[in-house]
Amino acid sequence: MSMGEPLLRVEDLRVEFPTEDGVVKAVDGISYDVGRGQTLGIVGESGSGKTVAALSILGLTRAQGARTTGRIVFEGRDLVSMGEAELRKIRGNEIAMVFQDPLSALHPLYRVGAQIVEAVRAHQDVSKAQARKRTIELLGLVGIPDPGRRVDDYPHEFSGGMRQRAMIAMALANEPKLLIADEPTTALDVTVQAQILALLEQLKSELGMSIVIVTHDLGVVAEMAEEIAVMYAGRIVETATTEALLDHPEHPYTWGLLRSIPTLDGPRKELLTPIPGSPPSLIDPPSGCHFHPRCAYAQPEHARIDPELRPLAADPAHRVACLLGEAARRRLWKESA
Amino acid sequence: MSRRMDRRSWQGLEGPPTPRGVLCTQATEDTARGDETPPAEPLVEVCDLVKHFPTTRGIVFKREIGAVKAVDGVSFAVGRGETLGIVGETGCGKSTTARLMMRLLVPTSGSVRFDGQDITHLKGSKLKAIRRELQMIFQDPFSSLNPRKTVGSIVGEPFAIHGLHTDRTERRGKVRELLDMVGLNPEHYNRYPHEFSGGQRQRIGVARALALGPRLLIADEPVSALDVSIQAQVLNLLRELQREMGLTLVLISHDLSVVRHMCDRVAVMREGKIVELADNEALYSRPSHPYTKELLAAVPGARRNRRTISG
Numbered sequence A: 001m002s003m004g005e006p007l008l009r010v011e012d013l014r015v016e017f018p019t020e021d022g023v024v025k026a027v028d029g030i031s032y033d034v035g036r037g038q039t040l041g042i043v044g045e046s047g048s049g050k051t052v053a054a055l056s057i058l059g060l061t062r063a064q065g066a067r068t069t070g071r072i073v074f075e076g077r078d079l080v081s082m083g084e085a086e087l088r089k090i091r092g093n094e095i096a097m098v099f100q101d102p103l104s105a106l107h108p109l110y111r112v113g114a115q116i117v118e119a120v121r122a123h124q125d126v127s128k129a130q131a132r133k134r135t136i137e138l139l140g141l142v143g144i145p146d147p148g149r150r151v152d153d154y155p156h157e158f159s160g161g162m163r164q165r166a167m168i169a170m171a172l173a174n175e176p177k178l179l180i181a182d183e184p185t186t187a188l189d190v191t192v193q194a195q196i197l198a199l200l201e202q203l204k205s206e207l208g209m210s211i212v213i214v215t216h217d218l219g220v221v222a223e224m225a226e227e228i229a230v231m232y233a234g235r236i237v238e239t240a241t242t243e244a245l246l247d248h249p250e251h252p253y254t255w256g257l258l259r260s261i262p263t264l265d266g267p268r269k270e271l272l273t274p275i276p277g278s279p280p281s282l283i284d285p286p287s288g289c290h291f292h293p294r295c296a297y298a299q300p301e302h303a304r305i306d307p308e309l310r311p312l313a314a315d316p317a318h319r320v321a322c323l324l325g326e327a328a329r330r331r332l333w334k335e336s337a
Numbered sequence B: 001m002s003r004r005m006d007r008r009s010w011q012g013l014e015g016p017p018t019p020r021g022v023l024c025t026q027a028t029e030d031t032a033r034g035d036e037t038p039p040a041e042p043l044v045e046v047c048d049l050v051k052h053f054p055t056t057r058g059i060v061f062k063r064e065i066g067a068v069k070a071v072d073g074v075s076f077a078v079g080r081g082e083t084l085g086i087v088g089e090t091g092c093g094k095s096t097t098a099r100l101m102m103r104l105l106v107p108t109s110g111s112v113r114f115d116g117q118d119i120t121h122l123k124g125s126k127l128k129a130i131r132r133e134l135q136m137i138f139q140d141p142f143s144s145l146n147p148r149k150t151v152g153s154i155v156g157e158p159f160a161i162h163g164l165h166t167d168r169t170e171r172r173g174k175v176r177e178l179l180d181m182v183g184l185n186p187e188h189y190n191r192y193p194h195e196f197s198g199g200q201r202q203r204i205g206v207a208r209a210l211a212l213g214p215r216l217l218i219a220d221e222p223v224s225a226l227d228v229s230i231q232a233q234v235l236n237l238l239r240e241l242q243r244e245m246g247l248t249l250v251l252i253s254h255d256l257s258v259v260r261h262m263c264d265r266v267a268v269m270r271e272g273k274i275v276e277l278a279d280n281e282a283l284y285s286r287p288s289h290p291y292t293k294e295l296l297a298a299v300p301g302a303r304r305n306r307r308t309i310s311g
Helices: A050-057 A084-089 A112-123 A128-141 A160-172 A190-207 A220-223 A242-247 A250-261 A326-336 B002-009 B095-101 B125-133 B151-162 B168-181 B186-190 B196-209 B228-245 B256-262 B280-285 B290-298 B302-310
Strands: A006-019 A020-034 A039-043 A067-074 A095-098 A178-182 A210-215 A225-230 A235-241 B042-057 B062-079 B083-085 B110-113 B135-137 B214-221 B248-253 B265-270 B273-279
Touching: A006 A050, A020 A050, A020 A225, A020 A235, A039 A050, A039 A220, A050 A067, A050 A210, A067 B168, A084 B256, A084 B265, A095 A160, A095 B290, A112 A128, A112 A160, A112 B273, A128 A160, A128 A235, A160 A190, A178 A190, A190 A210, A190 A220, A190 B290, A220 A242, A225 A242, A225 A250, A235 A242, A235 A250, A242 A326, A242 B062, B002 B042, B042 B248, B062 B095, B062 B110, B062 B273, B083 B095, B083 B256, B095 B135, B095 B214, B135 B196, B151 B168, B151 B186, B151 B196, B168 B186, B168 B196, B196 B228, B214 B228, B228 B248, B248 B256, B256 B280, B265 B280, B273 B280, B273 B290
Parallel strands: A039 A210, A039 A225, A095 A178, A178 A210, B083 B248, B083 B265, B135 B214, B214 B248
Antiparallel strands: A006 A020, A006 A067, A225 A235, B042 B062, B042 B110, B265 B273
16 A cells, blocks of 8 residues: 555444344455555445445445444444434535445436536535536546536436436546445446446546545456455455456355356356355354365364464465465465366 | 438448348348358247437427437348357347347338248237247346346246146246246245345346246346356356257347357347357357457457457
């Protein structure tokens, strides 16, 4: 990570939801930093806690009765202990969010422009006319053709890609320092997805934003992020720079993810190598290493010992929570490749 | 209305019309390329298939004001035992093509031949008989299974519909066999769909599709609703079953990597037409249509890979 204080520092974040069936430990002690102008990709499957981890930065899990502990330090202020009124000043202003499904995130009965005007006026003391001017500017910035006319359209009159662009325009309304994008392109076709990712990239370099992008798609983070954190069962099991993580992944779960996906350029194999079993319950996760029931290299003691996220000797920025030795992992990864 | 319908042709966007009634032994001229080997002995032949959904105005006096050309002149053949992939983006007509092949929809024009027999206008018992040969796996494993039926009765329903294995114990045995074949525990016969994970539900869908021993299986986005670690399980299952049972598979997907992995030949669809049809290797290494190139370039990760290779 870059020098000095990071823009966002998450320390031992835990988010639990009490339910009838038991306490769901959606996020179970994760820590990470996001530097200024940096992009962090959080990768995981459904139920890995990646979305909750993103939502809790903005305190959006509070209403659901979540118990949140740990620290989320944004520019020296702890967002976990911050009061709702104060947090509201940051939300949508210094930290903004782009949600997965733009159709349900936009209000269907209000014009797209009016919703962005609302976001502008929530944090800036400007007249309606000024806010509207800014809105048209923003829609143009995110590549909506003829923004002066489209500003008065309703969400249903926009295509999926345009709605996602409108969401991004709304998130950018107050020039946030940090943008959190939760599966920003999952619902979109590949060509539109490529456009949205290119747009985020461009805006990042123009405005100097930091981005936390949450996704299940390793291809998306490979393209966008400088650093990747892989989540499994509410924890980060591996984190490294994008190059290091994709070139020599260390955790068997990361191996599994990389191997189970068919590629566009690699050799075509007869069968893929799936990860056996299915993602664990977050109410009653497996003992020891949470991944051991699905891990091909698990030893009996892995069911008892809970691995910590430790840096590699060769590359301290590359951290892994795995009970196998470094040498053993290197050998296994080489053998299987 | 006719003006709108004809716009494409008078702008010269449409190739020469394919002669109707002629058995299409090869793809239409605009999609054919040297790299494609048409199957010698096709199981399915789709010839100049068209499906328009009329759009109407008025409640009492309905007038047609136009048509959505979901499928607009598609021709291809699927060889016995091969896997044909159909890729394209939302709204390109790939799912409509599948439903036309299954005869879940009646085409506006064109024909579908299965094993030499024209099934385009079959009705009643003849259609029912041919449905035993054609089965489909649907995209959403949550909405394609009846939540109020047990797995046993879902998988056994094809038998009930076609009056097969009427003996209860025999049917039960068959269903257990099917569950075992797709990697589910046969003891879970009496469970309900909600008790299964997404991947397991998709297996139930596969078991149901295989119950009648079909020759053609059409899988419409079979893994797009599943987690990445589960996708590979279902893709492997399909491939193994195909090999064991000699199935012919038509795989419909928006995911170019999945199609590359699974298919022998690939058709790329756009706006109701096939823009390119080629052997897998040729399509991915030497795409000829600009739209295919655009699709391939848009896959996330593709750009990074190229950067690392060139850099």
